[in-house]
Amino acid sequence: MTPDLLAALEKARAAKQPIVLATQLPGGEQCLLPDPGAPAAVNEAARAVLESDVSGTHKIDGVDWFMHAYNPPLRLVIVGAVHIAQALVQFSTSCGYATTVVDPRRSFASDERFPNVTISTEWPDEAMEAFKPDSRTAVVTLTHDPKLDDPALDRALKSGAFYIGALGSRRTHAARLKRLSDLGHTEEAMSRIRGPVGLNIEAVTAPEIAASIISEIIAVRRGAPLPPKSAPKTTPP
Amino acid sequence: MSDHVEDVLSTAAGWRAAGEQVAIATVTETWGSSPRPAGSQMAVTKSGRMAGSVSGGCIEGAVAEAAMKTLDSGIPQLLDFGVTHERAWEVGLACGGKVKVFVEKLS
Incomplete structure (x- = not known):
């Protein structure tokens, strides 16, 4: 994980903003979701993961994405x-x-x-x-x-x-x-x-x-x- | 929220900020009776500090070992532990479950 991505993730969490850290497997390319620049299907999966509060791996257009839900604390x-x-x-x-x-x-x-x-x-x-x-x-x-x-x-x-x-x-x-x-x-x-x-x-x-x-x-x-x-x-x- | 034991990312970020070399291991997929769900994390430093868990204690040692490799190479790894995997028997995933663990370096 790059320092910039970690900082952005920590900032969103401090602001109690629900956010998904998405990691492509096995390569490890990462991004934060939802993101207007990401494909619709990927954003949709991220929203579903936040809604259910269950992190997991999802195959989207042949790519494995690990979607890690970071919801604000209960x-x-x-x-x-x-x-x-x-x-x-x-x-x-x-x-x-x-x-x-x-x-x-x-x-x-x-x-x-x-x-x-x-x-x-x-x-x-x-x-x-x-x-x-x-x-x-x-x-x-x-x-x-x-x-x-x-x-x-x-x-x-x-x-x-x-x-x-x-x-x-x-x-x-x-x-x-x-x-x-x-x-x-x-x-x-x-x-x-x-x-x-x-x-x-x-x-x-x-x-x-x-x-x-x-x-x-x-x-x-x-x-x-x-x-x-x-x-x-x-x-x- | 950083004061509770499940918030491994904050602990890891704190270690990184203090100048440690830190790897994070995250459960990305589980099958069967694995004790920790996807999203469970463990952080490991080059100096040997450890926080969190990715199983009930069965594979933490092997994951920590793999984390050292990722710290040296900078290359992430996707580890597979399960009953069909020789290595898993070796490290003793006795619960009969299967897990995938992604190991990455906090650069």
């Missing part, structure tokens, strides 16, 4: 700068998620508790408006406080976020769904919310719960089959 918004969030940011960062922690309570959302993470101390509804979750974004609410969690979940449901998770027991979750339905969300829409959040691995400690949450995010992202969440336990009369 994003994770964590609402609630709580103990579990401290553990979750470590997992999410190492899995490559650009992570933002939202909590208007400054004693929770401090740099000391969250070094090297983007922190927003706006109210969750404002923070979510600014953040604009898309199909490469996961949203997790951890505050247990409806004043903070509900507005975030409301905005998340109106977005294309690929994962929405909310901490809370089955009973808490049932009450939460009732409040969200009062805001006009249908049952079908609310079924996007994974609650109680995380895979059921009988997690106890904050890092264990964080591990169950990041595992569930990965499972949803990769299309792994997941069991449905069980219904809230009803108290016998």
Whole structure:
């Protein structure tokens, strides 16, 4: 790879611009795509590779092209700068998620508790408006406080976020769904919310719960089959 | 984003900027049960630094060896590892998969 090409690739990535590094095999001639100067079929293949986020070798007009997709990082918004969030940011960062922690309570959302993470101390509804979750974004609410969690979940449901998770027991979750339905969300829409959040691995400690949450995010992202969440336990009369 | 272990390119670019001779190996095609998908990368320096992976650990040694050749010659290589390939048995691609790995120099 030439220094110019590497610099151009690094520049596009820093600008969070989706880009394909295309390499002709076996010779190794390289270019960045899409490029107005490249053949239409080659550009089209590059766009498909970015869309699916799956790199691979494609034969176009008898030439093997290795198309390496460089999409901007996946994003994770964590609402609630709580103990579990401290553990979750470590997992999410190492899995490559650009992570933002939202909590208007400054004693929770401090740099000391969250070094090297983007922190927003706006109210969750404002923070979510600014953040604009898309199909490469996961949203997790951890505050247990409806004043903070509900507005975030409301905005998340109106977005294309690929994962929405909310901490809370089955009973808490049932009450939460009732409040969200009062805001006009249908049952079908609310079924996007994974609650109680995380895979059921009988997690106890904050890092264990964080591990169950990041595992569930990965499972949803990769299309792994997941069991449905069980219904809230009803108290016998 | 450069602080996570999958971002081998940024690590390699950093090494290059620091004056190292750097080769990058990239998985370009896989068949069967290969553990790392196309696009997985490993960076190797002349001085022996290594980052990333192109398999579950079975072929990294052989790829690093090939990378040294590419660093010397400047010529890229397309390596083929698989159950039908003697060399692959030698280096032990025990998972039964097949991978192609493109090795290039950061000039």
